[in-house]
Amino acid sequence: MAASPRPDGRTTRWAGQRERRRAEFVDAALAAIAEHGPEASTEQIADRAGVARTRLYKHFADAADLQGAIAAKARELIVAELEPVWNPKGSPLEMITVAVEEHLRWLTEHANLYHYLTRHARDDTTPDVTTALGTHLTTLFAGYLRVFGIDPAPAETTAFGVVGYVESATRQWLTRLSAPGGTVVSREQLTELLVGAIWAVLDHTLRAGGVTLDPHARLAPPEQLSAPPRALRSR
Structure with missing residues (x-):
């Protein structure tokens, strides 16, 4: 041979x-x-x-190849800089607040890069903030739904829905913020509004499955929960 x-x-x-x-x-x-x-x-x-x-x-090879390389680097930045989002801790509201705050921080600090990625978005090559966050939150939310005995099928729609809502609202906020004479809510107010709306969506999904969750009570990661915490299951 x-x-x-x-x-x-x-x-x-x-x-x-x-x-x-x-x-x-x-x-x-x-x-x-x-x-x-x-x-x-x-x-x-x-x-x-x-x-x-x-x-x-x-x-x-061409401009598209360069744009794809920039998008790949952006994914690395997103994964590295949004570490608190990938490892949530605390109560549901604390988890949501951290996710929103980190998302807003990234979009604010990298507004030009975000708009560049959006402008040159290609489904086959361009990873974006929505995909990275939506995929992660789908896994996280599906894990909790399974633990609570709820069909995890709505997890993806819910996760990408709330991420898209945050991104859309934030994009408009950033646009108004940079416009001459634009009047917008503060970053803190925007965070509060987004957190409240996201919790309303998640709470609705949980209640539809017969689970009532205290948004202020600390919640362990789904892999550490063997059964729904006391008083979660509604009758």
């Missing part, structure tokens, strides 16, 4: 160098988007990277 050919060291080194350069260009793109807004052009990205536009496209 013939031995497998050994990998060409030059090929391996070139592949590694190419990936490093792509990562550097993506970082430059994020900086350009933060500076110039969601309309940041390829020329501005190349200028930020200190190279000619033609040099940039030696590492990306």
Whole structure:
């Protein structure tokens, strides 16, 4: 049996160098988007990277390839920066409040990147805040529904519904906030409004399954609950 050919060291080194350069260009793109807004052009990205536009496209097939790489980097940022959302603790209202606060913080601090991702959204390549949060909350909510003996089927619709509601309301808030003379509620007021609306949706889903939950009582993660806590099941 013939031995497998050994990998060409030059090929391996070139592949590694190419990936490093792509990562550097993506970082430059994020900086350009933060500076110039969601309309940041390829020329501005190349200028930020200190190279000619033609040099940039030696590492990306086309604009869509660059946009996909930026979107992938955005997912990494979302996962890293929204850590408190992935590991919720406390009462239902505390969990919801942390999720909303972190979501608002991310969208506010990365407003240009968020608008860029929305503008260049592609279902096959672009991960966004809605997908990342909706997928996670679907798993979390389905876990609680199972523990409470409720059909978890509504979990996905509910999770993506509340995330979409928060994103839509926040997008409009950000737009009004940046408009000259725009009058908007404060960030704290927006958080309070969103938390109240989200709890109303979750409470409705739970009550439809025969479960009444105290929104102020500490709730353990679903994997630590073997049965519904006392006084949850309505008669």
